[in-house]
Amino acid sequence: MTSTTGTVHVSGLAVRHRRTVALDGIDLDLGPGVHGLLGPNGAGKTSLIRVLATVSRPATGRVTLLGHELSGHSELTAARRRIGYLPQDFGYYPGFTVRDFVAYVAWLKQVPGNAAGAAVERAVARVGLADRIDAKLKTLSGGTVRRAGLAQAIVNDPDVLLLDEPTAGLDPEQRVAFRELVGELGGEATVIVSTHLVEDVAVACTGVTLLEGGRVVYRGTPESLAAEAEAAEGAVKGPTQAGGPGGSPVERGYLAVLRHHRAAANATPTGANR
Numbered sequence: 108m109t110s111t112t113g114t115v116h117v118s119g120l121a122v123r124h125r126r127t128v129a130l131d132g133i134d135l136d137l138g139p140g141v142h143g144l145l146g147p148n149g150a151g152k153t154s155l156i157r158v159l160a161t162v163s164r165p166a167t168g169r170v171t172l173l174g175h176e177l178s179g180h181s182e183l184t185a186a187r188r189r190i191g192y193l194p195q196d197f198g199y200y201p202g203f204t205v206r207d208f209v210a211y212v213a214w215l216k217q218v219p220g221n222a223a224g225a226a227v228e229r230a231v232a233r234v235g236l237a238d239r240i241d242a243k244l245k246t247l248s249g250g251t252v253r254r255a256g257l258a259q260a261i262v263n264d265p266d267v268l269l270l271d272e273p274t275a276g277l278d279p280e281q282r283v284a285f286r287e288l289v290g291e292l293g294g295e296a297t298v299i300v301s302t303h304l305v306e307d308v309a310v311a312c313t314g315v316t317l318l319e320g321g322r323v324v325y326r327g328t329p330e331s332l333a334a335e336a337e338a339a340e341g342a343v344k345g346p347t348q349a350g351g352p353g354g355s356p357v358e359r360g361y362l363a364v365l366r367h368h369r370a371a372a373n374a375t376p377t378g379a380n381r
């Protein structure tokens with residue numbers, strides 16, 4: 108976990124929004140695979156993804172993506188060609204068709220003109236929208252627009268794919284298809300997925316990073332996170348104490364880690380662990 112060879116390397120990353128510290132000294136090293144980013148509201152997931160997507164700048168720290176340190180103009184430009192990004196809320200021209208929307212991003216990402224048409228059709232087909240490619244975005248449901256958003260994120264075959272709450276608004280069938288696609292993409296690319304749906308992480312992710320209060324409080328795999336629940340439940344002799352009844356093993360592990368972290372932070376007189 109502490110290797111420095113990952114395609115995404117972050118050290119001492121801090122992000123502030125006016126007086127709010129959104130990220131407070133993050134160190135991460137991520138390579139190919141699907142990495143789930145979990146954490147409660149306000150934990151800093153979007154702030155981290157926005158820095159990696161090069162749309163916001165850190166207050167302090169270093170970020171290296173695919174060997175490009177995200178600082179100078181030429182390094183940023185080189186990295187951007189190889190990044191795919193699906194923001195939590197993305198804007199679009201409602202009068203654009205799915206094809207126009209994805210083609211526009213292909214152009215922004217400098218996909219060569221002679222390859223762009225095929226790249227657009229392939230990306231749209233991969234998200235299951237081939238039959239809607241010439242439909243205007245304003246005629247599509249929220250979940251379908253979100254799939255078009257995913258198509259634009261993968262049109263350049265990115266080496267780093269950043270997805271902020273990609274399954275929000277998807278129906279269960281679409282969510283299953285999404286997990287399969289993300290699993291496929293993670294075979295070669297470094298995929299970072301922020302989500303509140305812990306089950307997405309359990310099924311689709313090879314790694315898990317849990318943020319709280321702008322800090323990394325856990326790194327592991329879905330399996331190791333689930334084992335945290337078992338350990339906590341064993342210690343307190345009852346599942347209701349660790350995560351509550353009905354939660355999946357990974358959900359209970361998530362809750363157990365947060366609870367443990369908060370108890371440790373409260374036990375620190377100076378609050379230095381927060």
Ligand SMILES: Nc1ncnc2c1ncn2[C@@H]1O[C@H](COP(=O)(O)OP(=O)(O)OP(=O)(O)O)[C@@H](O)[C@H]1O
Nearest residue numbers: 124127128129146147148149150151152153154155
């Ligand atoms: N533009 C902004 N201006 C002021 N504060 C902000 C801004 N964006 C984020 N914050 C604050 O920064 C912190 C981290 O927010 P961020 O959106 O990164 O968290 P998150 O984990 O993505 O949350 P959520 O799960 O609710 O999307 C929060 O305290 C939030 O209120």
